[in-house]
Amino acid sequence: FSIFMIDPGGHALRCAFGTEAGVTLPQTQLELSDPNANTARCVRERREILVEIDPEDSTPNLIPGTLETLSLLFAPLMIGERVMGVMTVQSLAPHAYGERERLIFRTLCAYGAIALDNADAYRQVAATLKALRATQAQLLEKNVELEKAYKALEDVSLTDQLTGLRNRRFFLQHVDGDVSMTLRRYDEPQRPGAA
DSSP states (O other): OEEEEEOTTSSEEEEEEEEETTEEOOOOEEETTOTTOHHHHHHHHTSOEEEEOOTTSOOTTOOTTSOOOSEEEEEEEEETTEEEEEEEEEESSTTOOOHHHHHHHHHHHHHHHHHHHHHHHHHHHHHHHHHHHHHHHHHHHHHHHHHHHHHHHHHHHTBOTTTOSBOHHHHHHHHHHHHHHHHHHHHSOOOTTOO
16 A cells, blocks of 8 residues: 655655555656656546456566565546645455545545645645744744834934933923922822821
8 A cells, every 4th residue: 555645746656654564665767758657647537447467467667675466456546636746555355445445545545635735735834824924923022122222213313412411301291290299299188197
């Protein structure tokens, strides 16, 4: 059992998952243009391919380290008209895949394509969120820097550069508040015990 996915460039298939007799298959990559690879042919023709090999013949295009199979079934993983990859099952038995098995395999491929597409969409959303969070953190950091710079500029604009004392602008910004505070204190009755 193997699942091959089309690479981002759209020129090759890479084995995303493969197992045989409980052992993980080696990572392989096939060019979509390979005329001898049934996996690539399945993508190019966008259809299911059943290959039956005579027990007297050897399995063509055998992945190194795998068993020679006699029944090979390939089906495209499709979402609408878009082919994402290929799923394949292979058997040591001749004529292992009748119409019932092929129908089950087609259903498995349809659900598998949906699951893989959803996983890909989730990865894209997660990557986008990560990028947005990084951008947000950078913007917050820059905002803090800008606030510090604004505060520094405001302080400079309120202070005389020669004397270091507050200037006329500072006086004009604060005079109304200071006068109001002074008048409130003057108008308040003296508290008991205050001298």
